[in-house]
Amino acid sequence: MxxxxxxxxxxxxxxxxGALPASEASLARLIRARRVAVVGQVVAELIQGIRDLxxxxxxxxxxxxxxxxxxxxxxxxxxxxxxxxVRFSGRTVKLGDCVxxxxxxxxxxxxxxxxxxxxxxxxxxxxxx
Numbered sequence: 001m002x003x004x005x006x007x008x009x010x011x012x013x014x015x016x017x018g019a020l021p022a023s024e025a026s027l028a029r030l031i032r033a034r035r036v037a038v039v040g041q042v043v044a045e046l047i048q049g050i051r052d053l054x055x056x057x058x059x060x061x062x063x064x065x066x067x068x069x070x071x072x073x074x075x076x077x078x079x080x081x082x083x084x085x086v087r088f089s090g091r092t093v094k095l096g097d098c099v100x101x102x103x104x105x106x107x108x109x110x111x112x113x114x115x116x117x118x119x120x121x122x123x124x125x126x127x128x129x
Contacts, residue, residue: 003037003067008113
């Protein structure tokens with residue numbers, strides 16, 4: 001089975017902190033089944049929060065085998081469109097989150113997150129945990 005689940009930064013952070021022990025086991029099973037994907041925005045957000053360079057390297061090594069969703073022109077255009085739609089309705093969602101959402105949408109992935117802001121984005125398949 002191809003990767004069909006994009007895991008947001010908020011989930012990775014809580015799993016790494018041990019704040020989601022049940023989710024950690026589920027995520028490990030999904031990773032072994034090759035269902036989990038990452039996108040550059042999530043990797044960058046995660047790495048920026050890890051102060052120890054060895055831990056950064058260790059986390060990058062753990063994520064190395066995951067499917068990588070590329071961000072191309074279509075991704076960036078869709079991210080801008082998503083941001084505009086939400087903004088026109090009087091709300092906002094961070095542009096980085098719109099990039100993550102666009103990558104998920106274009107790759108037919110469900111987004112696993114702890115961030116309810118993603119629920120504002122029309123057409124995104126979101127699972128809040």
